[in-house]
Amino acid sequence: MLCLIAAQSVLSAQTASAVTNAATLFPLREVRLLDGPVQVQQEMNRRYLLKLEPDRLLSWFRREAGLEPKAPPYRGWESESPQLPGHILGFYLSGAAMMVQATGDEELHYRLDYIVDQLAEVQAANGSGYMLAVPGGKKIFADIAAGQIQIGGLPWTGYQINGNFEPTYTLNKLMLGLYQVYLATGNEKAKQVLIRLADWFGHNVLDALNDAQVQTLLDCEHGSINESFAEVFQLTGDRKYLVWARRLCHERMLQPLAANDGKFLDHYHANTQIPKFTGFEAVYALNGERELDAAAVNFWNDVVSNRSWVIGGNGANEHFFPTNDFDQALHAAAGPESCNSVNMLRLTEALYQLHPSVALMDYYERTLFNHILAVHDPERGMFAYYTGMQPGSYRVYSDEFDSMWCCVGTGLEVPGKYGQMIFTHTPDNSALDVNLFIAAELNWPEKQVKVTQETQFPAQEGVKLKFICEKPNTKFALRIRHPWWVPDGKLQLKVNGRVVRDDSRNGEYAEINKNWRTGDTVEVQLPMHLSCQALPGDEHYVALLYGPIVLSGELGRSGGLSKEDFWQIHDTLGRKNLPESRMPMFLVEEPADILSHVQAVPGEPLTFEADGLTISNRVRLIPFFQNHFQRYAIYWRCLTPEEFQSERSRQALTAQHKREIEAQTVDQVRIGDEASETAHHLKSSRSFDGPGSSDDDAPTHWRDARDGGWFSYDLKIVSDFPVILRSTYWGQDGGERTFDILVDGQKVTTLSLKDTGHREFYDIDVPLAAELLAGKNSVTVTFQARPNNTAGGLFDLRIVKKSP
Numbered sequence: 001m002l003c004l005i006a007a008q009s010v011l012s013a014q015t016a017s018a019v020t021n022a023a024t025l026f027p028l029r030e031v032r033l034l035d036g037p038v039q040v041q042q043e044m045n046r047r048y049l050l051k052l053e054p055d056r057l058l059s060w061f062r063r064e065a066g067l068e069p070k071a072p073p074y075r076g077w078e079s080e081s082p083q084l085p086g087h088i089l090g091f092y093l094s095g096a097a098m099m100v101q102a103t104g105d106e107e108l109h110y111r112l113d114y115i116v117d118q119l120a121e122v123q124a125a126n127g128s129g130y131m132l133a134v135p136g137g138k139k140i141f142a143d144i145a146a147g148q149i150q151i152g153g154l155p156w157t158g159y160q161i162n163g164n165f166e167p168t169y170t171l172n173k174l175m176l177g178l179y180q181v182y183l184a185t186g187n188e189k190a191k192q193v194l195i196r197l198a199d200w201f202g203h204n205v206l207d208a209l210n211d212a213q214v215q216t217l218l219d220c221e222h223g224s225i226n227e228s229f230a231e232v233f234q235l236t237g238d239r240k241y242l243v244w245a246r247r248l249c250h251e252r253m254l255q256p257l258a259a260n261d262g263k264f265l266d267h268y269h270a271n272t273q274i275p276k277f278t279g280f281e282a283v284y285a286l287n288g289e290r291e292l293d294a295a296a297v298n299f300w301n302d303v304v305s306n307r308s309w310v311i312g313g314n315g316a317n318e319h320f321f322p323t324n325d326f327d328q329a330l331h332a333a334a335g336p337e338s339c340n341s342v343n344m345l346r347l348t349e350a351l352y353q354l355h356p357s358v359a360l361m362d363y364y365e366r367t368l369f370n371h372i373l374a375v376h377d378p379e380r381g382m383f384a385y386y387t388g389m390q391p392g393s394y395r396v397y398s399d400e401f402d403s404m405w406c407c408v409g410t411g412l413e414v415p416g417k418y419g420q421m422i423f424t425h426t427p428d429n430s431a432l433d434v435n436l437f438i439a440a441e442l443n444w445p446e447k448q449v450k451v452t453q454e455t456q457f458p459a460q461e462g463v464k465l466k467f468i469c470e471k472p473n474t475k476f477a478l479r480i481r482h483p484w485w486v487p488d489g490k491l492q493l494k495v496n497g498r499v500v501r502d503d504s505r506n507g508e509y510a511e512i513n514k515n516w517r518t519g520d521t522v523e524v525q526l527p528m529h530l531s532c533q534a535l536p537g538d539e540h541y542v543a544l545l546y547g548p549i550v551l552s553g554e555l556g557r558s559g560g561l562s563k564e565d566f567w568q569i570h571d572t573l574g575r576k577n578l579p580e581s582r583m584p585m586f587l588v589e590e591p592a593d594i595l596s597h598v599q600a601v602p603g604e605p606l607t608f609e610a611d612g613l614t615i616s617n618r619v620r621l622i623p624f625f626q627n628h629f630q631r632y633a634i635y636w637r638c639l640t641p642e643e644f645q646s647e648r649s650r651q652a653l654t655a656q657h658k659r660e661i662e663a664q665t666v667d668q669v670r671i672g673d674e675a676s677e678t679a680h681h682l683k684s685s686r687s688f689d690g691p692g693s694s695d696d697d698a699p700t701h702w703r704d705a706r707d708g709g710w711f712s713y714d715l716k717i718v719s720d721f722p723v724i725l726r727s728t729y730w731g732q733d734g735g736e737r738t739f740d741i742l743v744d745g746q747k748v749t750t751l752s753l754k755d756t757g758h759r760e761f762y763d764i765d766v767p768l769a770a771e772l773l774a775g776k777n778s779v780t781v782t783f784q785a786r787p788n789n790t791a792g793g794l795f796d797l798r799i800v801k802k803s804p
């Protein structure tokens with residue numbers, strides 16, 4: 001077993017916090033998970049951490065320091081577009097450090113020491129304290145320090161600084177990782193490397209910039225770099241780090257959220273924002289500035305109450321959307337991103353220590369069981385990026401070594417800390433809180449008490465706590481979270497077999513204050529029931545839950561899905577989406593009536609069957625976190641029989657219109673469909689493609705070209721017959737979008753797309769002159785972006801016959 005230094009107690013001796021904690025977390029080494037779904041996933045993740053090779057993770061770091069790499073780098077986001085080399089190492093350090101604490105794994109501990117030694121060598125070779133893997137990073141930061149700071153992707157998604165992907169984001173991930181290594185293992189070298197890195201950035205970059213320039217820098221995604229500097233202040237007690245931490249708080253987010261502007265987050269890239277607020281809370285804990293706390297609290301409330309799906313995830317297509325647009329966002333192929341939820345849990349942990357509440361832990365439980373656990377595939381332990389919300393969606397998981405997406409990073413980070421919030425205690429050790437119902441064993445050294453929580457939850461509707469007290473009659477209050485899904489008066493507590501409480505209400509802790517002794521047991525009954533939750537703003541979509549567990553329909557692999565479709569190197573979402581009209585829906589007078597169509601399957605916990613559906617007579621429902629490798633429904637569409645009939649008629653009209661267009665179409669490129677784009681000889685430069693809508697009869701993907709880039713296709717024409725070039729765009733794509741369309745190298749039009757304010761597609765028709773077509777069978781159509789402009793996004797492209 002490892003000898004772990006109690007680094008956390010060392011920290012508090014060095015810096016006095018401005019704000020007193022109201023709840024204290026146990027160090028991860030004091031909590032061991034016991035048999036259950038959470039422990040199974042932690043173990044699978046531990047094995048994956050051991051498969052990753054430190055020398056490959058370190059490859060770019062050595063190369064940038066002028067040292068010979070010892071192994072090639074990983075591919076995917078570590079090496080290819082969007083290039084974020086080194087980001088995975090930061091997540092690896094955090095995840096492995098917490099895993100070492102949580103499991104005592106000695107091999108991982110050895111690897112962390114090895115990586116820290118290697119990073120120290122890299123840092124020494126760089127000379128200045130700098131040690132990033134970013135290609136050309138020294139030049140990038142020298143330019144920044146000289147005041148050259150151009151942010152790409154504004155206003156909603158700052159993702160580049162002077163054309164480089166997020167160098168301050170990877171800096172932050174590395175700093176967070178080094179800090180976790182020091183906390184978990186007491187590695188003194190990790191602390192020194194971290195402090196030198198902070199000094200380099202503080203003195204060489206931040207001190208060279210005025211506050212306005214720092215704020216411009218913060219317009220690019222930077223994780224929680226303010227939190228990292230707050231952590232270095234805690235390590236050193238040197239106030240310069242706290243001053244830097246405060247300068248690194250992004251005012252663009254701070255002011256509106258402190259003022260509780262509920263619309264402000266609309267359209268912003270979600271995962272870029274979430275970590276900033278964890279940083280605000282970290283700085284507030286140290287300097288007592290209430291505005292920072294207010295912003296973090298208001299942000300959490302806004303995201304959780306107004307911007308989250310039933311599984312706890314938030315956003316669509318990576319962005320926050322207006323809170324009355326859930327019905328539109330439901331059809332986005334890119335549903336909530338896993339990263340967001342991992343970072344919302346971090347924010348919840350930070351808030352809980354200062355403002356503990358049942359509401360925080362209700363959200364934590366919902367998100368942990370219904371999103372976080374659900375994005376790890378149970379066979380290889382890989383990670384989903386997006387979780388589609390439209391009925392019939394399916395998840396795609398990463399490749400083990402060649403994807404390295406952001407959500408692979410957060411997927412590595414989180415399982416090591418599954419034990420973090422199960423138990424907490426008051427700072428004066430007068431009370432122990434049981435927040436989560438997960439089988440685990442707690443060692444509480446200050447009280448010389450061990451507590452074992454036995455449960456098969458969520459397959460079991462209750463837990464049993466067993467106590468071992470080294471001293472007889474150890475006094476403390478035991479407080480059990482009364483969760484939102486247990487009605488008032490239904491949570492029953494038995495001490496040593498005798499009912500002592502059944503009067504608590506949800507939203508509070510059920511408390512027993514007594515002298516505890518070895519052999520005491522507490523049984524907690526947590527009765528679950530079926531409930532439904534409508535999509536905000538649209539009762540035609542309803543989700544089903546049993547207790548806190550989101551149930552999902554098992555919808556199989558229709559539409560040509562095979563097992564291998566569920567793991568992808570590059571594609572972060574499924575390309576074989578089906579229209580929702582091909583998925584079963586409930587025909588009911590009132591949405592809540594669906595509850596009468598759902599019955600438990602005897603002998604199979606958490607398993608149900610639904611009837612009263614279109615298409616399928618009966619559908620099996622299982623917890624979403626256990627529903628993998630097939631299509632699923634989380635939100636069910638519910639129509640009255642009359643609504644269903646009128647929809648049928650509308651579909652018939654749309655189909656008729658579509659047939660007329662098809663009859664006129666000479667050639668069509670299905671954008672984003674690899675076979676179609678290849679058949680049309682796609683050529684491109686600085687071109688991107690991605691998912692759009694998966695509505696019935698609407699285009700599903702887009703392609704664009706950015707900042708002077710272009711893309712082209714060859715399309716068939718009918719020789720000597722008048723034709724039109726029809727291109728399709730999305731009404732809310734605005735910003736700088738001026739571009740030329742060329743046919744065989746000759747400009748036929750210049751377009752400047754504007755945000756029309758309408759959430760719908762529109763076509764632009766360009767008649768092609770006869771002399772352009774004479775004697776040809778095909779033409780090359782090129783979309784050429786102007787500098788600093790985007791061409792597209794193009795959703796559909798056709799040659800159609802001109803009506804007579």
Ligand SMILES: [Zn+2]
Pocket residue numbers: 271337338339340385405406407408
């Ligand atoms: Zn992500």
